[in-house]
Amino acid sequence: MPPVLTVRILGAGISGLASAILLAADGHRVELIDESFAIPTVGTALVLFSSAQRALDRMGLREEVRAAAVAPEAGTLRASDGRILLTMPADDAVLISRSELVRILWESLPPTVHLGQRRIDDVRPLRQGTDLLVGADGVHSLVRRSGWPGAQAARSRGLTVLRGITDHVPPEISETWGSGWLFGITPLPGHRTNWFACVPEHRTGSIAGDLAHLREVVGGHRDEIDEVLAAASWQRTLVHGIHTAPALSPVRENVVLLGDAAHAMAPNLGHGANTALQDAEALDRSVRLVLGGRTSARAATPLLVRRALRLYALRRALPDQGWQVASDLMMRIAMTEEHADLRDRVLTRVGRFRA
Numbered sequence: 001m002p003p004v005l006t007v008r009i010l011g012a013g014i015s016g017l018a019s020a021i022l023l024a025a026d027g028h029r030v031e032l033i034d035e036s037f038a039i040p041t042v043g044t045a046l047v048l049f050s051s052a053q054r055a056l057d058r059m060g061l062r063e064e065v066r067a068a069a070v071a072p073e074a075g076t077l078r079a080s081d082g083r084i085l086l087t088m089p090a091d092d093a094v095l096i097s098r099s100e101l102v103r104i105l106w107e108s109l110p111p112t113v114h115l116g117q118r119r120i121d122d123v124r125p126l127r128q129g130t131d132l133l134v135g136a137d138g139v140h141s142l143v144r145r146s147g148w149p150g151a152q153a154a155r156s157r158g159l160t161v162l163r164g165i166t167d168h169v170p171p172e173i174s175e176t177w178g179s180g181w182l183f184g185i186t187p188l189p190g191h192r193t194n195w196f197a198c199v200p201e202h203r204t205g206s207i208a209g210d211l212a213h214l215r216e217v218v219g220g221h222r223d224e225i226d227e228v229l230a231a232a233s234w235q236r237t238l239v240h241g242i243h244t245a246p247a248l249s250p251v252r253e254n255v256v257l258l259g260d261a262a263h264a265m266a267p268n269l270g271h272g273a274n275t276a277l278q279d280a281e282a283l284d285r286s287v288r289l290v291l292g293g294r295t296s297a298r299a300a301t302p303l304l305v306r307r308a309l310r311l312y313a314l315r316r317a318l319p320d321q322g323w324q325v326a327s328d329l330m331m332r333i334a335m336t337e338e339h340a341d342l343r344d345r346v347l348t349r350v351g352r353f354r355a
C-alpha cells in the first residue's frame with residue numbers, strides 16, 4: 001500500500017482548493033491555510049478552456065461548473081471605431097463567475113481537509129512535520145520569497161485593471177482595443193454582463209473616481225461600451241494592478257509552487273485560473289503515479305515526494321512558462337499606444353485571411 005502524505009497548502013484560492021480536493025480524495029492528510037476563507041463578492045467572469053475543464057473532470061466537477069456557466073459561440077476583437085478585426089470561435093470554452101467557481105470548489109472540499117484560518121508571516125514552521133508544502137499563495141507568494149531567495153519578486157506592469165458586473169444583457173462578446181486601452185464585454189449567467197478594462201496606471205483613491213477616469217479614456221468610441229459604463233457602479237467594480245513574476249522551476253526539496261505563486265501572468269489570454277487548475281491536477285497525478293493510488297499509514301519517504309515533484313515540474317514548468325510569455329506578448333500588443341494603427345491593419349488582414 002502506498003504511503004499517506006501529510007500535506008500543508010498555503011492559499012485557498014483556485015489552485016489551493018483544487019489541490020486540496022484532489023489530494024484529500026486520495027487519502028492524504030491535508031491542511032489548507034488561508035488568512036480569509038471568504039468567497040469573492042464581486043464575481044467577475046473567468047474563461048475556462050477545455051484544458052481546465054479536464055482538470056475539473058478529475059474532481060468530478062466539470063458538469064456542475066458547466067451548468068453554472070455560459071457557453072458562448074464566438075467573440076469579436078474590434079478596433080476602437082467598432083470595426084471587426086478578428087472573429088474568434090469559443091470552441092468548448094465557458095464563462096463562469098469567479099465567486100461561483102470558488103463556491104463550487106469550496107463545497108467539494110472533502111470533510112477530512114483541516115482548515116486553518118490565519119495569516120502566515122513565516123513559512124519555516126509550515127515545513128515542520130510536513131511531507132509536502134504547497135505554495136498556492138498567489139502572486140506575492142511568501143512561499144516563493146522564502147524558498148527561492150534569488151527569484152525576482154512580482155513587479156507591477158504599470159497598468160490598472162477595472163472589472164465589473166452590470167444587470168443588462170450584452171449584445172455580443174467583444175474585446176475592443178484602442179490606443180493604450182482595452183475594454184471587454186462578456187455575458188454572465190443570470191442575464192448579466194461582465195466587463196473588464198485596462199488603462200495605463202491611474203488611481204484616484206476611490207473606485208468611483210477610477211470609474212470616472214475610465215469613462216473619460218474609453219467613452220465616446222463605441223455605443224456598446226458607453227452603455228455598459230453607464231450601467232456600471234462602483235459597488236460592483238474591482239480595481240487592481242497587473243503584477244507578473246518571472247516563472248521559475250516550481251520545485252525545491254519538498255516544496256512546490258502552484259498557480260500565480262509560480263507563474264503570475266498578464267490576464268490578457270485569460271489563462272491564470274486555467275493554469276492554476278491544471279497545476280493542481282498535475283500535482284495530484286504526479287503524486288499518484290509515484291506513490292500509487294490509494295494510501296496506507298506507512299510513512300512517505302522524502303525521496304518519493306521529491307521524485308513526484310520532479311515529475312510535476314516536468315509536466316507543468318514549460319506549458320506554464322509558455323502561457324506566461326504569450327500572455328505578456330498579448331498584453332503589449334493590446335495596450336500599444338504608438339503602434340495601434342499598424343496593429344489594427346495587420347489584424348484586419350489576418351482576419352480577412354482566416355475568413
Ligand SMILES: Cc1cc2nc3c(=O)[nH]c(=O)nc-3n(C[C@H](O)[C@H](O)[C@H](O)COP(=O)(O)OP(=O)(O)OC[C@H]3O[C@@H](n4cnc5c(N)ncnc54)[C@H](O)[C@@H]3O)c2cc1C
Nearest residue numbers: 011013014015034035119120137138259260270271272273
Ligand atoms: C478579481 C480577479 C479577477 C480575475 N479574473 C481573471 C480572469 O478573468 N481570467 C483568468 O484566467 N484569471 C483571472 N484572474 C486571475 C486568476 O484568478 C488567478 O490567476 C488565479 O486565481 C490564481 O489562483 P491561485 O490559486 O494561484 O492564487 P489566488 O487565487 O490569488 O489565491 C491565493 C490565496 O492565498 C492566500 N494567501 C496569500 N498569502 C497568504 C499568507 N501569507 N497567509 C495566508 N493566506 C495567504 C490569499 O488570501 C488567497 O486566498 C483574476 C484574479 C482576480 C483577483
